[in-house]
Amino acid sequence: MKVLRAKDQKQKKKLRLSFFSQLKLRLKYLIARIKYRSSTTKRERELDSINKKLQGAAVKQEINQELLKIEIIGFIRSKLNLTRRSKYIPFTVKNQLEVKGMVEAEYADRMKKYGVKINDKLQFV
Numbered sequence: 001m002k003v004l005r006a007k008d009q010k011q012k013k014k015l016r017l018s019f020f021s022q023l024k025l026r027l028k029y030l031i032a033r034i035k036y037r038s039s040t041t042k043r044e045r046e047l048d049s050i051n052k053k054l055q056g057a058a059v060k061q062e063i064n065q066e067l068l069k070i071e072i073i074g075f076i077r078s079k080l081n082l083t084r085r086s087k088y089i090p091f092t093v094k095n096q097l098e099v100k101g102m103v104e105a106e107y108a109d110r111m112k113k114y115g116v117k118i119n120d121k122l123q124f125v
Helices: 006-016 019-079 093-116
Strands: none
Touching: 019 093
């Protein structure tokens, strides 16, 4: 008895299949490929729409952070009665902690929401 190699076995199986069964298999594989390709395009479209929304949200977040920082600087200036921009502020550690406490008491919820932090030297982190 002759042992057939795998390649020969595949060829014999192909010959055994009728024309219609071969056509049926080819259509089955074609449909499977089309479904796979269409599903990837749907995923890509979904991801693109999500990316657009995220980019818009990120820009809004950055704008809100900058506006909050400007508002906090204005609040500090108004509490310390500063009229000029370049005026030297002689802070002591006690004053810095008091100002930081006032800022956190006033803007704590918005600072947490927008991810703005102030260190002990009154610098935005």
